[in-house]
Amino acid sequence: xxxxxxxxxxxxxxxxxxxxxxxxxxxxxxxxxxxxxxxxxxxxxxxxxxxxxxxxxxxxxxxxxxxxxxxxxxxxxxxxxxxxxxxxxxxxxxxxxxxxxxxxxxxxxxxxxxxxxxxxxxxxxxxxxxxxxxxxxxxxxxxxxxxxxxxxxxxxxxxxxxxxxxxxxxxxxxxxxxxxxxxxxxxxxxxxxxxxxxxxxxxxxxxxxxxxxxxxxxxxxxxxxxxxxxxxxxxxxxxxxxxxxxxxxxxxxxxxxxxxxxxxxxxx
Numbered sequence: 339x340x341x342x343x344x345x346x347x348x349x350x351x352x353x354x355x356x357x358x359x360x361x362x363x364x365x366x367x368x369x370x371x372x373x374x375x376x377x378x379x380x381x382x383x384x385x386x387x388x389x390x391x392x393x394x395x396x397x398x399x400x401x402x403x404x405x406x407x408x409x410x411x412x413x414x415x416x417x418x419x420x421x422x423x424x425x426x427x428x429x430x431x432x433x434x435x436x437x438x439x440x441x442x443x444x445x446x447x448x449x450x451x452x453x454x455x456x457x458x459x460x461x462x463x464x465x466x467x468x469x470x471x472x473x474x475x476x477x478x479x480x481x482x483x484x485x486x487x488x489x490x491x492x493x494x495x496x497x498x499x500x501x502x503x504x505x506x507x508x509x510x511x512x513x514x515x516x517x518x519x520x521x522x523x524x525x526x527x528x529x530x531x532x533x534x535x536x537x538x539x540x541x542x543x544x545x546x547x548x549x550x551x552x553x554x555x556x557x558x559x560x561x562x563x564x565x566x567x568x569x570x571x572x573x574x575x576x577x578x579x580x581x582x583x584x585x586x587x588x589x590x591x592x593x594x595x596x597x598x599x600x601x602x603x604x605x606x
Contacts, residue, residue: 346436347436347542347544352401354542355398362530362534363399363530363534367399373512374513374528377403377411377483382414382482383400383412383483383524384413385400385415387415387416387417390547391546393486394539394546395538397437399526399527400413400485401439414442415439416475417430418443418445418471426547429547431443432545433544473521483521483524484516484521485524486524488527489528489530489535490531491531491566491580492532493584494580496509498583507590509587512524512528
């Protein structure tokens with residue numbers, strides 16, 4: 339069979355989504371939207387674009403969904419620059435142009451404030467500020483939903499992080515209200531495995547940004563990395579362990595737990 343030739347990277351990526359990765363990425367994306375009722379007609383959705391592999395894929399998936407007209411919604415792509423270095427920012431802009439993603443980038447000196455306020459441990463404050471600034475911007479622009487690029491592995495790892503370090507059983511969920519209640523957060527990549535995203539990115543020669551954070555990039559250890567390593571070890575003897583953990587969060591039997599907390603009850 340003659341190999342298909344593409345004039346642009348954008349064409350190659352879009353063909354890849356619909357064909358090469360139809361089963362592993364596109365079908366799982368649309369299934370999550372259907373299973374969790376993530377998009378309704380009339381929605382105004384902002385896609386949060388960090389510049390990493392997950393959010394770039396999410397952006398292209400939304401463009402494909404918009405193109406097939408199965409849902410009637412508006413979509414825009416928004417990125418917060420928390421203080422990226424010039425080289426990182428330049429590569430990000432190149433990716434956006436090559437992939438055909440019209441993204442609004444707005445500046446917020448989150449890193450600088452976090453490092454000045456908490457120089458020894460800026461990460462918690464940084465994460466909180468980034469969420470707050472992004473949510474406020476999306477609300478200000480009049481969108482009712484913010485799509486985030488968390489995937490299958492993020493959900494599994496978050497489950498174990500909460501169990502091991504926070505003493506609670508909870509995880510990311512595909513649809514949740516923001517703290518203000520004026521915005522709904524959706525995670526349409528929740529069925530898609532990180533390995534498939536990595537392979538998609540490599541096959542299409544996308545030079546996705548790493549985190550870019552001067553603290554995070556220097557870390558050799560973290561709770562999430564520790565959990566990743568543990569899961570990798572366990573997968574050698576049980577290749578389905580991540581799927582089992584994922585499934586367990588849909589099959590909690592309240593008759594056989596020592597106790598549970600309901601956020602809905604707490605708010606009554």
